[in-house]
Amino acid sequence: MGFKINFDSENVSTGEFQLVAEGKYEASIINAEAKEWQGQYSIGFDVEIRSDIDQKHQGAKVLYNTLFLSSTNPEYAENTEKKRNSFLVACGYSGKQSLDLDEVVKNIIGKSVLVYIKHVEDKNDKERKYPRVSFVAESKVNPPQPSGPPITVGSDDLPF
Numbered sequence: 272m273g274f275k276i277n278f279d280s281e282n283v284s285t286g287e288f289q290l291v292a293e294g295k296y297e298a299s300i301i302n303a304e305a306k307e308w309q310g311q312y313s314i315g316f317d318v319e320i321r322s323d324i325d326q327k328h329q330g331a332k333v334l335y336n337t338l339f340l341s342s343t344n345p346e347y348a349e350n351t352e353k354k355r356n357s358f359l360v361a362c363g364y365s366g367k368q369s370l371d372l373d374e375v376v377k378n379i380i381g382k383s384v385l386v387y388i389k390h391v392e393d394k395n396d397k398e399r400k401y402p403r404v405s406f407v408a409e410s411k412v413n414p415p416q417p418s419g420p421p422i423t424v425g426s427d428d429l430p431f
Contacts, residue, residue, distance in 0.1 A: 291331050291402040297324045298386045303376040314338045336404040358407045383414040
């Protein structure tokens with residue numbers, strides 16, 4: 272192989288990253304999974320700030336977010352239910368229905384939503400902060416549209 276790489280040990284990344292500022296962002300859900308811990312269910316999800324909208328932090332990912340689906344603490348139960356329902360409305364669900372958690376996590380991937388980012392402190396290092404999605408609402412803009420004509424793949428195009 273004849274490919275050469277120019278290397279400069281003084282031109283390296285510092286490992287610093289720019290913290291996504293607190294605020295509202297149009298985003299897409301890029302990953303979701305159902306979680307269960309001690310009988311409590313939640314949805315773990317990651318979002319990417321949309322690059323097709325004129326906003327700061329385009330393309331930034333906010334990872335390891337959690338939406339709690341229920342609470343055994345009566346003090347938090349009503350707020351948890353409202354956050355859960357707001358999240359599901361933002362993902363396109365409507366009416367009153369019984370939903371299968373595994374189906375929900377499959378269906379929400381790729382959904383465009385409006386996220387509210389807040390900073391949370393690292394439990395072990397109070398000086399480190401991380402962005403987290405604190406609330407999800409319905410997107411205020413249209414979802415990304417495909418460009419160009421649709422692609423049709425027929426059986427003649429498959430290698431087997």
